[in-house]
Amino acid sequence: MKVPQKDYNLNSFIQYILHHWDEIGDEEGSREELKAICVLTSRLDWVESFLVGDMKNVKQFGKIFEITLPYIDKFETPRVAIYYAHYDYEKNLAILFTTTDLTEGFKKTAEKIIKRTPNLWNLWIRPTLFDTIETLILSNHPEAQITYFSANRRFSSLIKSQIRPRFDRSIQYRGKDGSETLREFKYYYGVLPTVVEYTMDDIVLRVNAEGIFTLKTANKQTIDLFLKLLDRIIEETLDLMKTAEELGFSSEKLETERKVLTIPCVEPGEIQMETKLTMEDAKEMLRSMEKEGFSAIDTLIDEGSLSLSATVMDSNKGSVFDISASESKITLIPKYRTSFDSFLRFFAFITENVDKMATFKKFSDIYG
Amino acid sequence: MDESTEKVQFRGIFLKKYKKIRKQKIKEKKEEFISQRPRIRAEIERGIESDQRHRDLLNMCIFPFCTPERITKLGYRFIAAEPLSELGVKNFDFLIYNQKNKVALFGEAKGSVSNPRETISETNERIDVTREQMKYISDTYLGESPSYVEFVIGVYAMDDEKLIREIHKRGGGIIVWSIDRYNSTLSPKTLLDDRDKAIELGMLHRDASLINALKNVQTSHKLYEIFPSSHIFSLLRILLMAKTVTDEGSLILRERDLMDIVREELFYLDESIQEKKVGVIVDVAESIGFLKCVAPETYKIVSRFRMDKSLEKGLKRKYIKYNERKRLRQVIEEAISEAKEEVRGEMERMSLEKWF
Numbered sequence: 001m002k003v004p005q006k007d008y009n010l011n012s013f014i015q016y017i018l019h020h021w022d023e024i025g026d027e028e029g030s031r032e033e034l035k036a037i038c039v040l041t042s043r044l045d046w047v048e049s050f051l052v053g054d055m056k057n058v059k060q061f062g063k064i065f066e067i068t069l070p071y072i073d074k075f076e077t078p079r080v081a082i083y084y085a086h087y088d089y090e091k092n093l094a095i096l097f098t099t100t101d102l103t104e105g106f107k108k109t110a111e112k113i114i115k116r117t118p119n120l121w122n123l124w125i126r127p128t129l130f131d132t133i134e135t136l137i138l139s140n141h142p143e144a145q146i147t148y149f150s151a152n153r154r155f156s157s158l159i160k161s162q163i164r165p166r167f168d169r170s171i172q173y174r175g176k177d178g179s180e181t182l183r184e185f186k187y188y189y190g191v192l193p194t195v196v197e198y199t200m201d202d203i204v205l206r207v208n209a210e211g212i213f214t215l216k217t218a219n220k221q222t223i224d225l226f227l228k229l230l231d232r233i234i235e236e237t238l239d240l241m242k243t244a245e246e247l248g249f250s251s252e253k254l255e256t257e258r259k260v261l262t263i264p265c266v267e268p269g270e271i272q273m274e275t276k277l278t279m280e281d282a283k284e285m286l287r288s289m290e291k292e293g294f295s296a297i298d299t300l301i302d303e304g305s306l307s308l309s310a311t312v313m314d315s316n317k318g319s320v321f322d323i324s325a326s327e328s329k330i331t332l333i334p335k336y337r338t339s340f341d342s343f344l345r346f347f348a349f350i351t352e353n354v355d356k357m358a359t360f361k362k363f364s365d366i367y368g
Numbered sequence: 369m370d371e372s373t374e375k376v377q378f379r380g381i382f383l384k385k386y387k388k389i390r391k392q393k394i395k396e397k398k399e400e401f402i403s404q405r406p407r408i409r410a411e412i413e414r415g416i417e418s419d420q421r422h423r424d425l426l427n428m429c430i431f432p433f434c435t436p437e438r439i440t441k442l443g444y445r446f447i448a449a450e451p452l453s454e455l456g457v458k459n460f461d462f463l464i465y466n467q468k469n470k471v472a473l474f475g476e477a478k479g480s481v482s483n484p485r486e487t488i489s490e491t492n493e494r495i496d497v498t499r500e501q502m503k504y505i506s507d508t509y510l511g512e513s514p515s516y517v518e519f520v521i522g523v524y525a526m527d528d529e530k531l532i533r534e535i536h537k538r539g540g541g542i543i544v545w546s547i548d549r550y551n552s553t554l555s556p557k558t559l560l561d562d563r564d565k566a567i568e569l570g571m572l573h574r575d576a577s578l579i580n581a582l583k584n585v586q587t588s589h590k591l592y593e594i595f596p597s598s599h600i601f602s603l604l605r606i607l608l609m610a611k612t613v614t615d616e617g618s619l620i621l622r623e624r625d626l627m628d629i630v631r632e633e634l635f636y637l638d639e640s641i642q643e644k645k646v647g648v649i650v651d652v653a654e655s656i657g658f659l660k661c662v663a664p665e666t667y668k669i670v671s672r673f674r675m676d677k678s679l680e681k682g683l684k685r686k687y688i689k690y691n692e693r694k695r696l697r698q699v700i701e702e703a704i705s706e707a708k709e710e711v712r713g714e715m716e717r718m719s720l721e722k723w724f
Contacts, residue, residue: 267435
């Protein structure tokens with residue numbers, strides 16, 4: 001997808017895409033779908049993270065940035081992925097529009113940057129929010145169906161499962177009864193959705209739990225629905241982001257008669273769960289965390305009830321935080337190079353593997 | 369040991385004898401060392417874990433004084449860990465101060481209390497030292513004189529009652545904080561029903577609002593990774609937090625990054641002491657082969673692992689091996705000096721026999 005250079009705002013950019021979709025919806029010769037990749041960040045310099053080489057790969061078209069990122073595809077051919085990004089200051093949200101394929105082009109370019117840059121985070125959609133999305137869609141489009149979904153579960157997950165809970169499993173399902181099937185799979189097999197496709201009269205919209213929307217029908221109705229869902233998702237996720245951003249380890253000055261003392265001031269966070277962790281669960285949790293890029297050192301686990309403490313290193317973002325846990329809560333203590341998304345990725349991990357109803361709040365909001 | 373550098377004062381048959389005995393002694397000592405290696409290793413591991421557990425409890429004691437909770441709103445703040453440690457005298461584990469009412473709390477974290485009498489005697493010694501050094505404390509740590517001082521021992525809930533009884537028996541003067549490690553809560557505890565009496569005996573805080581704020585206060589096992597007298601392995605572990613990964617994937621440690629972390633962790637110490645700590649960490653890490661200097665004040669982490677958990681395991685393995693080698697060198701030296709002694713004794717005996 002390539003749009004001509006002129007000044008756009010989000011609205012005029014979308015209008016341009018919709019009016020010229022037949023001409024611009026190609027990606028190096030083949031027809032591609034329009035994707036909107038949503039990224040949360042409060043960094044005003046966020047676009048600089050996408051600069052590469054001679055730094056000429058980012059151009060400003062009014063309120064839209066054109067970002068061109070080179071990569072080598074699986075046939076060793078040099079290619080480029082082009083993104084058109086818009087940033088909403090109020091929502092702390094960047095939307096990257098692209099026709100690049102998600103499996104290779106996105107993975108080798110923007111995804112790598114988002115994953116390694118502190119304070120940039122793919123808009124996470126917590127599993128329970130998919131139910132809200134379905135309700136919201138059905139209230140406006142009673143004919144809507146889930147025609148595709150993908151869902152998975154880790155063997156160590158503590159999310160309820162009726163059948164053989166101690167198995168890793170993933171499922172991709174196509175069928176017009178997707179809604180019922182997903183419910184059944186959730187109930188019997190304890191899986192959580194990672195991608196859900198909603199089909200209505202003129203709309204086919206695929207929603208990925210990492211905030212990637214595939215607008216299979218590039219028309220006004222689909223764009224409107226996407227923006228409406230985005231508002232609802234942002235409403236919830238922005239609160240989490242604000243909580244995570246307020247966690248910190250700083251110092252204050254205390255003036256006494258003859259000295260100015262430096263004293264520490266820590267704002268921790270707390271995850272509260274209904275599920276009660278056992279020692280075995282905690283050990284498994286520490287093991288599973290590694291797949292998400294979290295490594296635990298200085299670990300101390302005591303049985304009785306449960307007492308767990310560790311220093312967690314986020315290898316993706318280079319941040320360091322401490323955890324102190326009992327059976328139904330985990331305190332997160334920010335330490336070094338903290339990045340709000342490290343806390344939220346950890347919270348997402350707990351939500352997806354331990355308790356999907358878990359809550360995340362500032363320590364001072366609970367005990368202050 | 370290198371024979372050429374060793375000064376051997378034996379000649380002829382004595383030299384021959386010495387060499388034979390030395391060989392035998394070294395062999396015996398080495399065998400003894402090998403048989404004791406698992407015990408030595410366990411001892412080192414126990415030392416590391418005991419430090420970790422002490423830190424855990426100490427963090428639980430100070431955490432409520434660092435977070436924006438009711439306690440800090442009252443003015444009680446964590447000032448320093450191990451005050452007076454720089455003087456090499458018996459010291460408490462932490463100092464908390466309230467600038468509003470000028471109350472200072474000196475506290476100790478005690479992971480297990482097998483002998484309450486001994487624990488209290490030790491604490492009383494610390495109290496005496498603290499009282500003697502009050503001017504120094506006021507000048508160095510607080511910048512003013514506290515109007516009132518209280519002494520605290522933080523213990524796990526299973527130990528609180530026996531300790532409180534013993535304190536009561538010995539006339540009071542120490543407040544017990546009971547810590548529930550599983551629920552991560554802390555409470556000042558007394559067995560006396562009469563609160564005023566407990567305060568009078570110095571077994572409960574004089575400030576009623578502090579008692580209320582501390583009751584079942586939520587705390588945390590984690591806050592600081594190191595304290596001034598932390599085990600060297602705990603100090604080495606912070607290398608993992610200070611390191612950076614280069615674009616090529618190498619793990620690099622810059623001394624200034626390590627200094628930044630030491631400065632944050634031990635913020636209450638003088639910069640010169642903080643610098644010394646950094647020096648010690650880097651020296652030991654180089655000695656055990658975990659760091660290799662690649663440029664001024666820049667080091668490469670020598671490990672085939674990249675995940676921090678594996679790096680920590682590798683670091684521990686290197687630290688233990690280094691200590692084992694050190695211990696082995698010691699036993700070999702012992703064997704050599706024993707051999708020398710034996711031959712020397714024989715020489716003396718023989719010269720006496722000649723004389724007679």
